Amino acid sequence: MSETSWSERLFGGFRKTSDRLSENLTGVVGTAKLDDATLDDVEDALIVSDLGPSAAARIRAKLAEKRFGLSITERELKEAVAEEIAAILRPVAVPLEVTAFPRPQVILVIGVNGSGKTTTIAKLGHWFQEEDYEVMLAAGDTFRAAAIGQLKIWADRIGAPIVTGPEGGDPASIVFDAVKKATEIGTDALIVDTAGRLQNKRELMDELAKIRKVLGRLNPEAPHDVVLVLDATNGQNALSQIEIFKEVAGVTGLIMTKLDGTARGGVLVAAAEQYGLPIHAIGVGETLDDLRPFDPDLVARVIAGVA
Ligand SMILES: Nc1nc2c(ncn2[C@@H]2O[C@H](COP(=O)(O)OP(=O)(O)OP(=O)(O)O)[C@@H](O)[C@H]2O)c(=O)[nH]1
Numbered sequence: 001m002s003e004t005s006w007s008e009r010l011f012g013g014f015r016k017t018s019d020r021l022s023e024n025l026t027g028v029v030g031t032a033k034l035d036d037a038t039l040d041d042v043e044d045a046l047i048v049s050d051l052g053p054s055a056a057a058r059i060r061a062k063l064a065e066k067r068f069g070l071s072i073t074e075r076e077l078k079e080a081v082a083e084e085i086a087a088i089l090r091p092v093a094v095p096l097e098v099t100a101f102p103r104p105q106v107i108l109v110i111g112v113n114g115s116g117k118t119t120t121i122a123k124l125g126h127w128f129q130e131e132d133y134e135v136m137l138a139a140g141d142t143f144r145a146a147a148i149g150q151l152k153i154w155a156d157r158i159g160a161p162i163v164t165g166p167e168g169g170d171p172a173s174i175v176f177d178a179v180k181k182a183t184e185i186g187t188d189a190l191i192v193d194t195a196g197r198l199q200n201k202r203e204l205m206d207e208l209a210k211i212r213k214v215l216g217r218l219n220p221e222a223p224h225d226v227v228l229v230l231d232a233t234n235g236q237n238a239l240s241q242i243e244i245f246k247e248v249a250g251v252t253g254l255i256m257t258k259l260d261g262t263a264r265g266g267v268l269v270a271a272a273e274q275y276g277l278p279i280h281a282i283g284v285g286e287t288l289d290d291l292r293p294f295d296p297d298l299v300a301r302v303i304a305g306v307a
Pocket of ligand 1: 260
């Protein structure tokens, strides 16, 4: 897909978030000079647009440091806000690369049910396939038969082998079988679905610990990645999920989904500022092509409404 159409689709997806902050910033430049009242309004606009108090305070401080007392137009203000958002996002924009040696790279995907986990696994698999990597899926969420069935459908759709077990089966033994098989057939990336039972932290923690232990026997480096899938429509709630999963699962990176159709995309900035975890990609739709690379400058401009 060409660069232009990537960014056009991204703008389309982010439109509601973009409109929200842009509207909230409209009319805040009162005296045409950047004064305290304007800075207060900018900070409020950022907070109500889901960027969170910490990122809002940081952006305010940077604007004050660089431009206090200077004349500023609304457009320049939005451009300046975009630049400060980009400064927060750049350090966390880290693509998920297949680099593990020996193969396979084992990627555990975690997240609450409904976050878009299954779809994201398929999109990620498709993404790697487009880069000529061999991909395998493993159905480690044995808690619900429907989860296994859904993953099978996606595996068929992208033409990737899948290792499954019975409903209620032991996820660690499925993962063990999958790694053995992936090693035999030379798979590059093994993407593992896991149960999203956040309600029962202890069980989830034990389950993930067991998966890690079993994986460690086959390859001490595995899992190479523990990717948390977050639903942007949850807004600030997505942040508490990061907090909990960090503790329970040792998250190494994030993918935020459903940025299309929500005005709450500012939560990406809050997540970057508060947790500093790598953001690998963003989901802006339901089809396989709707997982996008996380381009911090582009996303910052879209969020600030100047793209
Ligand atoms: N609009 C939009 N919808 C998405 C996106 N990602 C996933 N979805 C939809 O969200 C719903 C839930 O996605 P799943 O992938 O089934 O989510 P899950 O976390 O595996 O949920 P369970 O199957 O309940 O465990 C589906 O209808 C997906 O099509 C996205 O980026 N944008």
